[in-house]
Amino acid sequence: MSSASHPKSALDRVLRDPSMLKPGRIGLLTHSAAVTAELSRGVDALLSAGVEVHCLISPEHGYWGTGQAGDGHGDGHDHVTGLPVLDAYGKDADGLESLLGGQEIDQVIIDLQDIGCRFYTYMWSMTDMMTACARLGLPVTVLDRPSPLSSTALGPGLDPGCASFVGRYGIPLRHGARLGEIARTIAERHLEGMLELHVIDAPGADGTAPWVAPSPNMPALTTVALYPGTGLLEGTTLCEGRGTTRPFELFGAPWCGPEVAGALRELDLTGVKVREARFRPTHGTFSGRTLHGAQIHLEAPAGGAAGAPALPEGFDPLRIGHAIIATVASLHPAQPLWRDPAPGRPHFIDLLWGSPALREGIEAGAGYEEILAASPAPIEMRR
DSSP: OOOGGOSSSSHHHHHOOOGGOOOEEEEEEEOOTOOOOOOOOOOHHHHHTTOOOEEEEEEETTTTTTTTOOOOOOOOOOTTTTTTEEETTTOOHHHHHHHHTTTTTTTEEEEEEOOOOSTTTHHHHHHHHHHHEEEEHHHHEEEOOOOOOOOBBBBBOOOGGGGGTSSSOOOBBOOOOOHHHHHHHHIIITTTTTTTTEEEOSSSSSOSSSEEEOSSTOOOOHHHHHHHHHGGGGSSSSSOOOSSSSSTTTEEEEEEOHHHHHHHHTTTTTTEEEEEEEOOOOOSSSEEEEEEEEEEEOOOOTTSSSTOSSTTTTTOOOHHHHHHHHHHHOOTTTTTOOOOOOOSSSOOHHHHTSHHHHHHHHHHOOOHHHHHTTSOOOOOOOO
């Protein structure tokens, strides 16, 4: 039975009724994780339905999601369709305006699998694309998708001084929203009627679609659930598990020992268990070195199997991220904790959190709630 018979994403709806899209030549901002309900590639399905896709535009990690963090994987051509693949990563709205200006397209369609966290960059590729299209007078259609996890918004907003490609605006750190909601919010707040935006909503329930990893270090739903908290470790000198089969679940450093896991277990963090671990990353921080640290195991919710989309009651990944960093800071005060900032830029941890409040709070020994209270409030989402 075809995916169009059981639509879950906006893509499935469009395949059932292609007239939902405006006619004309399309630039498709997408990646290989944007699949149909039957796991066919979105671009192939659209072309088969007669949709006039003129070029593919890929975000961070490239169209196939094989590039590591900070890698757009270059331009080229899709091996199946022969369509040109334009690399959007590393280009802000100005760069995208120049990129699109050289293409003979009438509109841009965006179909991306997001994970619900502010510092995951696909929402900002979408935002910059919307801005560029507003300047060029190109309409944008967002094909929405269910969120991988059904989750409420958590965490701070963003200080404008900490705006970057891991956070343009003050969306909640774990926003748990669909990209269509983000697009409506950005258009209403920051483009003020300049953009012709269409959002085709996804009929499927959150947490129901098969998981297709949108990037190399987001292999499973457990990773997605922990990432808004353990992703903060990228702003520290700790290894966050890249280069292992359990990124953002494992963490450690050469100077850590069993005391880290022991101290975290004493905190009795809701929804997780902590295990002492040793591991050797094949790339990334401390590549090739055996590290000592811990693994964070997400507990199965009541009545569910391990790795199920539902989250344990009371689970807060941001609290877990704070607990890890604060524990290491307390146990190893002589070790440098924060990644060095780029020249003239805030600390990377400030860009991830959205303000200096987390860094300054941990340095002062502040608790999680105190740090949240000192952080910028998030903006309200356009549901």
